[in-house]
Structures are given as structure tokens and as C-alpha cells.
Amino acid sequence: MTDFSDVKATKRIIVVDDDPSLLRLLSIRLTAAGYQVESAENAKIALGMLTSFEPDMVISDLRMEGMDGFALFEQIRRQKPNLPVVIMTAHGTIPDAINATKQGVFSFLTKPFESQQLLETVEQALRLQPSGVQSNQDEQWRENIITRSSKMEQLLQQAKQVAQSDFSLLIHSQSGTGKELLAKAIHQASPRHQQSFTAINCAAIPEALLESELFGHVKGAFTGANARHIGLFEASDGGTLFLDEIGDMPLSFQVKLLRALQEKEVRPVGSTTSIKIDVRVISATHKNLRKSILEGKFREDLYYRLNVIELELPPLAGRREDIPLLAQYFLTQRKELGGYQHINGFAQEAMELLISAPWPGNIRQLENVIEQSIALSTEPFITESIVNNALRNKPSELPSYQDAKDQFERDYLSKLLKLTNGNVTKAAKIAQRNRTEFYKLLNRHHLTPEAFRD
Known part of the structure; x- marks a missing residue:
């Protein structure tokens, strides 16, 4: 096994502080410990270094002129969600730093601190990903997945590995966990990434239209078919087709899908000839398909055709360490649309409530709760009572x-x-x-x- 000290020289750190003497001291300490270090006198300079220097972590002072350390963290989180950020703070601003850790900052250092404390914090942050934070180019395939959960990291590593093959893939998870987001990431990591990614919700398409949507139809195939319609299989040729909620596909259509997958060709409705297709199929469901097979609601031969490889996406309650990151992401996203610039974040009690909530509706429910909380908040920090009211509404429990x-x-x-x-x-x-x-x-x-x- 490679010792961590052997790869220190490949680890890059940006240090940000508007105090020149402290900035120089930190740079010397970290360089002496074997790290590659770049220093920035303010947050804007540090942001400019993210792409060119590609750091493995950032250490920033909290109180700085212009953009402070927490605002810098928010900007970093948008560009590089998995990049560890450590905040340095004076004794009087410790409550702010604690609040920052609730929202995704890795850790904080209280000034003055010893060299050993600094180095231990740095090493802990870099061990978030033992193989090191990959380059921005290597991480682009998963840039829209926000996580620091070890479960998710293991899943993403597995997803990246299976992305290289053309085997059919089944994603199983509860509703609202982001199955389509994972499917898109797999497509981006695959050799097909330059071709199209097409998604269809099998539960949302009436049975009478499903065949036409997937296989297409010729002109005059039925009443209203005034022109040739290209189906999603043909439109996705060379790329990836994502079949969401495959467990809700009508039994009568399942045999047609099985035939298309086996023969790698589709026949448009009303046509007498088939069209060859080259499509990688990723399907997803929240249902127990093995149970559906026993109940006669799902074909066993189609199940094994789709489920060559299966990925289990954890529910939000199984990755609670991601809740502060996701909550802050949804808040930042909403603020960018305008109208809520007065909201800076979440009160500590509010964040603790979010972290401990059961989340039966998963990420979709979390996003809804955050949006409700933002709309009702008049204070700089969203309070516990507002979050509690939003949780009680439980809009995610309503059926679609x-x-x-x-x-x-x-x-x-x-x-x-x-x-x-x-x-x-x-x-x-x-x-x-x-x-x-x-x-x-x-x-x-x-x-x-x-x-x-x-």
C-alpha cells in the first residue's frame, strides 16, 4: 500500500488570507510538509486559481475584505462540489464557523493554531478521497452529483467502471433519489458521451402511445399520423436511452421491448421493415421487480435482459452527511434566480432538523422543503420553526x-x-x-x- 506521505507532492492546496504575514507563514509550513501551495490575497484571486491550479483543497480565512471566506466557499461549492474547504477563524467568530460546517465546510481552525493541528486537519481533509481529488476534466462526468458520502463515492466508482461497457444496467432506488441524474453521469463517463442521452418515464406514457414513442410510426399508421415519427430508440442511435420506472411498463408491451433488445432492431408502427439500432439501455425502478415477476406483472426474461448489472442508489436517509451540501445547493440555486438575496443560510437548529428528518420523499422532498422555507423566511438565516412547518406540509406524500x-x-x-x-x-x-x-x-x-x- 502506498504511504500517504509518498503522494503529498501531488496534493495541491490554495491558501487564502488578506494578512500577508500569515499567508506567507502558512505557505512555508505547508510547503515544508511536502504539499504544492499557491497563496491568494483575496477570494477573487482564489476563484481564478480553481481552474488553472486544480487544487485538492482550499484553506481560507473567514473574515476578509470584499468576499469573505463563507462566500468563497459557496462559489467553490458551485464549481467543485467535492472539494474540501477549511475555514480559519478568530475566537470571536467561532459560531459562524460552526454554522459553516453545518452547511458543508469540511472543518475550521481557530487562530492561533499549532502547525501539527494544521497538518492533521489538512491530511484528514485530503483523505476524503484516498486516491486524491481527480482533475476537473476527470470529474466532469459526475459534476452534477453533489455528495461527500462514502456510500455514494463507492457507488460512483462502481458506476464509472460499468460505464465503460455496453451491458444493460438497472438502477434500483426509492422515488426522488436522483436515478436519472446517475444515469446521465454514467452516460457522460461512457464511450457514448458525445452522442445523445434520452430519457422517458414509462409510467407517464399511455399504453396506446408507448410503442409509437419508443419505436416510432410511419405516415398513415393510425388516425392522426400525418407524418413519419422517429421513435426514441432510433433517435438515440449511438447513444444512451434511459427507461425510468420500467416496473410500470404494461405487460403487453414488455414482450415487444424484449424483442427489440434481443434483435437490436425496432419496427415502427405501421411499417413492414425493421431498423437496426445501436443503443445502450439504462433502466430504473422503485419497485421490487422480483416480486412483480412472482405476481405475473413483469416478464422474467425481460428482467434478466435489463438487469445485467444492478446499481442500488441509497435513499437520502442513508447519506445524511449530504443534506447540508444539498440544502445549501438548493438555497444558492434559488438565490441565483433572484428575490431572496437577504437569506445567508440556515440557523444551526434548522440544519440539525433537516439532518435528522426521515425524508420519505428523498432529495425531491428536500428540495421542496428548502423552497418553502426560502419563500417563508424574512430573516438572514432560515429558522428551525420555518423548516419544521415546511416538513409538516409533506407535499411529497401527494401522488403525482x-x-x-x-x-x-x-x-x-x-x-x-x-x-x-x-x-x-x-x-x-x-x-x-x-x-x-x-x-x-x-x-x-x-x-x-x-x-x-x-
Whole structure:
């Protein structure tokens, strides 16, 4: 195993302080310890060094003229979310520094500090990624994924490795965890990154349109088909196609998808010829597909075709160390849109509440809570009571429009079949639909008329 001291010379550190004597002293200490050091007299100079110097960490004073250390940290977090930042502070500003650590700053050093304390803090920060922070170019594939969680880092390393192959990939996770974001990152790390990445939510497309959306159709294939429509498989040729919520795909269409994956060709609706395709398929679901197979709702052969490699994306509650980073990211993102410049961050109690919340809706719910908190806050720091009120609203527990529509349709059809004792002709007449269309509705919701007969 390589000793950490052997690679110190490859570690780059930017030191930022408007006190020239302290800046020079810190540079000497760190250089003597074997690090490559660049010094900056203010935050703006340090920001200019991020791209050219590509540091592995930044050490900054908190109180500086112009842009202070915390504002510098916010700017760094936007450009390099995984770059460790250490804040130096005088005794009187310790509460500010503690608040900064709640929002993602790695650590803080209270002046005056000993050389050993400085070096230990630096080494701890650099060990966040034992192999070292990679160059900006190497990190671009995952630049939109904000994390310092060890679970996520392991997952991302695995994702980068499997990105090099063309095997079909299944991402399994709860709703709201960022499955599409991970799929995009895998595409960016793959040899196909210069080609298109296309995503489709299988649960949001009506069954009657799904085949046309994925495989395309020719002119005149059905009423309203006034021109040829290129399907997503053909449009994604050479690139990556992301099939989200694959577990909600209608059973009747699953066999058509399986055939397309096996033969690597699709036949547009209404066409007599097939089109060869070269597409890497990444699918995702929040459902237990093995259970769906046993229940007859998902084809086993399609499952094994899609699940050559499986990645398990952890829920937000399993990566709580990322909550301060994500909360600050959503706050900064909202401030950039304008209108909330008076908000500087979160009170310590508010951040502790965010970190300890259960988050059944995961990152999507966190974003919603942050947006509500921003809208209701009149103080420079978002308070615990405001966050608590936003958490109680629980908007993420409401079903989506499509889920609510499907549930209504399923309940309505079940009531019709109960009322007619499973007689499809009578049920279709009450619903004012023809038998063929009514049977399609029953198949979509996996309802069998015989089950409603006495």
C-alpha cells in the first residue's frame, strides 16, 4: 500500500488570507510538509486559481475584505462540489464557523493554531478521497452529483467502471433519489458521451402511445399520423436511452421491448421493415421487480435482459452527511434566480432538523422543503420553526397526477366489474366504451373479469 506521505507532492492546496504575514507563514509550513501551495490575497484571486491550479483543497480565512471566506466557499461549492474547504477563524467568530460546517465546510481552525493541528486537519481533509481529488476534466462526468458520502463515492466508482461497457444496467432506488441524474453521469463517463442521452418515464406514457414513442410510426399508421415519427430508440442511435420506472411498463408491451433488445432492431408502427439500432439501455425502478415477476406483472426474461448489472442508489436517509451540501445547493440555486438575496443560510437548529428528518420523499422532498422555507423566511438565516412547518406540509406524500389518475381509473373499473358481476359487455356500456377499448383498459390495470364473478 502506498504511504500517504509518498503522494503529498501531488496534493495541491490554495491558501487564502488578506494578512500577508500569515499567508506567507502558512505557505512555508505547508510547503515544508511536502504539499504544492499557491497563496491568494483575496477570494477573487482564489476563484481564478480553481481552474488553472486544480487544487485538492482550499484553506481560507473567514473574515476578509470584499468576499469573505463563507462566500468563497459557496462559489467553490458551485464549481467543485467535492472539494474540501477549511475555514480559519478568530475566537470571536467561532459560531459562524460552526454554522459553516453545518452547511458543508469540511472543518475550521481557530487562530492561533499549532502547525501539527494544521497538518492533521489538512491530511484528514485530503483523505476524503484516498486516491486524491481527480482533475476537473476527470470529474466532469459526475459534476452534477453533489455528495461527500462514502456510500455514494463507492457507488460512483462502481458506476464509472460499468460505464465503460455496453451491458444493460438497472438502477434500483426509492422515488426522488436522483436515478436519472446517475444515469446521465454514467452516460457522460461512457464511450457514448458525445452522442445523445434520452430519457422517458414509462409510467407517464399511455399504453396506446408507448410503442409509437419508443419505436416510432410511419405516415398513415393510425388516425392522426400525418407524418413519419422517429421513435426514441432510433433517435438515440449511438447513444444512451434511459427507461425510468420500467416496473410500470404494461405487460403487453414488455414482450415487444424484449424483442427489440434481443434483435437490436425496432419496427415502427405501421411499417413492414425493421431498423437496426445501436443503443445502450439504462433502466430504473422503485419497485421490487422480483416480486412483480412472482405476481405475473413483469416478464422474467425481460428482467434478466435489463438487469445485467444492478446499481442500488441509497435513499437520502442513508447519506445524511449530504443534506447540508444539498440544502445549501438548493438555497444558492434559488438565490441565483433572484428575490431572496437577504437569506445567508440556515440557523444551526434548522440544519440539525433537516439532518435528522426521515425524508420519505428523498432529495425531491428536500428540495421542496428548502423552497418553502426560502419563500417563508424574512430573516438572514432560515429558522428551525420555518423548516419544521415546511416538513409538516409533506407535499411529497401527494401522488403525482399520473399516479392519481391511474388509481382513479383502476378503482372505477373495479367498481364497474363488481356492479356487473364481471360482465364486460354491461360494464363497457355503462362506461360508454366499446368492448375492445374496455378490454385494453382492463389489461392495462391487470384486472380479470372472472375474478369479479360469483
